[in-house]
Amino acid sequence: MKMSNLYLPTLKETPAEAEVPSHQLMLRAGMMRTLTAGIYTYLPLGWRVIRKVEDIVRQAMNESGAQELLMPIIHTAELWKESGRWEKFGPLMIKFQDRKGRDYCLGPTHEEVITALVRGEIRSYKDLPVNLYQIQTKVRDEIRPRFGVMRGREFIMKDAYSFDRDYEGLDRSYRAMYDAYMKAFTNCGLEVRAVEADTGAMGGSESHEFMVLAEVGEDRIAFCDSCSYAANVEKAVAGEREVSGSEEMKEMEEVHTPGQKTIEEVSEFLGVDPAKTIKSLALLADGEPVLVLVAGDDQLNEVKLANYLAANELTPVADEDFEKYFSSTPGFIGPVGLEGIRVLADLRVKDIVNGVAGANKTDYHLINVNPGRDFIVDEYLDLRIVKEGDPCPKCDGKLEIKSGIEVGHIFKLGTKYSESMEATYLDENGKEQFIVMGCYGIGISRLVAAAIEQNHDEKGIIWPKAIAPYQVIILALGDDEEVVKVTEELYQELTARGVETLLDDRKERPGVKFNDADLIGIPLRITVGARSLKNNTIEARVRRTGEEIQLELENTVDKIIEILDRIE
RNA sequence: CGGAGCGUGGCGCAGUUUGGUAGCGCACCUGUUUUGGGAACAGGGGGUCGAAGGUUCAAAUCCUUUCGCUCCGACCA
Numbered sequence: 001m002k003m004s005n006l007y008l009p010t011l012k013e014t015p016a017e018a019e020v021p022s023h024q025l026m027l028r029a030g031m032m033r034t035l036t037a038g039i040y041t042y043l044p045l046g047w048r049v050i051r052k053v054e055d056i057v058r059q060a061m062n063e064s065g066a067q068e069l070l071m072p073i074i075h076t077a078e079l080w081k082e083s084g085r086w087e088k089f090g091p092l093m094i095k096f097q098d099r100k101g102r103d104y105c106l107g108p109t110h111e112e113v114i115t116a117l118v119r120g121e122i123r124s125y126k127d128l129p130v131n132l133y134q135i136q137t138k139v140r141d142e143i144r145p146r147f148g149v150m151r152g153r154e155f156i157m158k159d160a161y162s163f164d165r166d167y168e169g170l171d172r173s174y175r176a177m178y179d180a181y182m183k184a185f186t187n188c189g190l191e192v193r194a195v196e197a198d199t200g201a202m203g204g205s206e207s208h209e210f211m212v213l214a215e216v217g218e219d220r221i222a223f224c225d226s227c228s229y230a231a232n233v234e235k236a237v238a239g240e241r242e243v244s245g246s247e248e249m250k251e252m253e254e255v256h257t258p259g260q261k262t263i264e265e266v267s268e269f270l271g272v273d274p275a276k277t278i279k280s281l282a283l284l285a286d287g288e289p290v291l292v293l294v295a296g297d298d299q300l301n302e303v304k305l306a307n308y309l310a311a312n313e314l315t316p317v318a319d320e321d322f323e324k325y326f327s328s329t330p331g332f333i334g335p336v337g338l339e340g341i342r343v344l345a346d347l348r349v350k351d352i353v354n355g356v357a358g359a360n361k362t363d364y365h366l367i368n369v370n371p372g373r374d375f376i377v378d379e380y381l382d383l384r385i386v387k388e389g390d391p392c393p394k395c396d397g398k399l400e401i402k403s404g405i406e407v408g409h410i411f412k413l414g415t416k417y418s419e420s421m422e423a424t425y426l427d428e429n430g431k432e433q434f435i436v437m438g439c440y441g442i443g444i445s446r447l448v449a450a451a452i453e454q455n456h457d458e459k460g461i462i463w464p465k466a467i468a469p470y471q472v473i474i475l476a477l478g479d480d481e482e483v484v485k486v487t488e489e490l491y492q493e494l495t496a497r498g499v500e501t502l503l504d505d506r507k508e509r510p511g512v513k514f515n516d517a518d519l520i521g522i523p524l525r526i527t528v529g530a531r532s533l534k535n536n537t538i539e540a541r542v543r544r545t546g547e548e549i550q551l552e553l554e555n556t557v558d559k560i561i562e563i564l565d566r567i568e
Numbered sequence: 569c570g571g572a573g574c575g576u577g578g579c580g581c582a583g584u585u586u587g588g589u590a591g592c593g594c595a596c597c598u599g600u601u602u603u604g605g606g607a608a609c610a611g612g613g614g615g616u617c618g619a620a621g622g623u624u625c626a627a628a629u630c631c632u633u634u635c636g637c638u639c640c641g642a643c644c645a
Contacts, residue, residue, distance in 0.1 A: 138645090209645095475604090515605065
């Protein structure tokens with residue numbers, strides 16, 4: 001493509017609307033433009049990258065045996081009511097009516113549509129297994145779209161759905177997708193870690209997320225520094241911590257702690273290690289009050305709690321509602337002497353000896369509190385967010401925490417949807433069975449943003465070759481006849497040999513061309529100017545490394561392809 | 569939805585405190601000279617200040633309402 005004809009509006013300055021590097025660079029490099037928050041137009045350069053990623057993903061999917069199809073974006077409400085998610089997904093869906101007043105939504109995901117499709121076709125165990133996928137625009141009315149295409153309200157997703165006769169089959173399908181995903185991400189030139197994940201609104205049993213490690217990532221991931229354990233912190237579990245020494249239980253006492261509400265305040269006021277305080281959190285789980293206890297130096301993991309309680313919604317008890325459940329103001333509640341409220345505690349609370357807790361009396365705390373002796377916990381379970389340095393649950397290592405961008409997510413759904421939507425087959429005995437399902441997503445547009453987060457410098461994007469919009473950019477410096485002739489020939493020949501090449505033939509000064517080439521991140525730059533032509537050479541420069549190579553004007557195209565071949 | 573910030577030519581911003589009828593840089597158009605890391609000079613076009621209402625002789629500026637954008641949180645694949 002000749003750049004004099006390319007619709008490539010690059011920006012010299014960073015738009016005020018963009019905060020993170022990938023968002024800024026996608027706008028500056030002329031890859032996309034904003035329509036409104038979370039909704040974007042892909043310009044020719046950006047679309048090329050999207051298509052590259054799609055093709056790589058498509059190939060990995062096809063090789064795994066999955067088959068591509070295309071489902072509608074418009075879904076009927078009946079389907080979603082059938083699965084029970086019309087209400088559950090609720091505000092996340094864009095809903096509307098047709099002229100007859102019938103309800104629809106724009107598809108945020110496609111379990112319902114695919115299940116409705118497949119249940120009509122699959123009758124026998126002989127029809128299984130099957131894995132169907134599509135690459136399509138998804139629509140989700142996100143509460144807070146942000147970071148450009150990282151979390152958009154409209155985004156491109158590859159979603160696949162597997163159908164098996166049993167759980168062994170599902171395990172095989174799941175494994176095949178896991179492998180295909182790793183392959184697709186690697187082929188895109190990305191460094192991705194697979195981590196154990198929570199299943200969230202999709203439901204199901206097992207789940208992995210594929211994470212691109214990046215500072216701007218919205219997810220936090222816990223890694224073991226010595227074994228392969230890795231999990232989203234929503235899911236991560238820490239190993240047993242050593243309990244230091246044994247201490248005699250002392251007699252419980254009430255102490256005056258005026259105005260000391262937070263753990264920090266109380267522990268400082270009483271001169272006690274925060275780990276020995278018991279943090280009491282009053283929550284409503286779908287409206288039911290529950291008191292949750294965690295050690296003062298821990299944070300409650302609400303995902304774990306919500307999963308355990310099978311609650312859709314967890315909200316803190318509002319300050320003004322405290323008197324409904326407690327005899328003190330916020331900051332002084334605790335488990336001792338509390339009645340009529342379910343009490344759950346993190347496992348670490350069990351080990352606290354002579355701890356501190358709220359006295360259920362405004363401006364008072366209790367010291368030398370001992371679980372079991374002074375109060376009863378209905379259930380102990382793992383409820384805390386793991387921290388940097390926590391022991392690994394699988395080995396003797398320690399956990400590290402890093403930020404990541406979720407570019408893929410795979411789920412073992414089991415029969416969640418086949419049961420609610422009655423998707424069944426007949427086994428060898430003629431007995432009706434529910435189809436066992438899995439679902440698998442890759443955020444194509446998010447992956448592009450993640451690739452930029454992982455591959456950029458102060459000058460701009462540095463595309464991995466596999467997803468670069470073009471592999472080579474030829475800069476024609478000046479309009480010297482010889483320069484025009486040489487660049488034109490190079491361009492024609494490279495293109496003829498299948499190398500995707502940009503020719504910067506614009507009437508711009510050299511600085512503009514250099515800067516644009518760096519900004520849009522083409523892996524290999526070829527510079528041709530009158531000056532170098534005098535020595536019968538041209539210059540090649542590798543975007544990622546900055547390596548410069550002088551090339552004699554002889555078999556130049558061979559040499560360029562040679563250099564290109566060794567670029568990642 | 570709660571908190572914070574911001575909406576002024578295409579982009580980045582000043583002007584708002586203390587009302588007096590809009591300015592700078594970049595970009596754009598024409599011309600000349602330039603041409604290896606975002607050129608220089610000269611000339612030129614383009615905004616009614618997010619929107620609506622109000623106060624005032626007079627509103628970008630003050631008041632009210634509203635819409636949008638960004639960030640933090642809640643929430644969310």
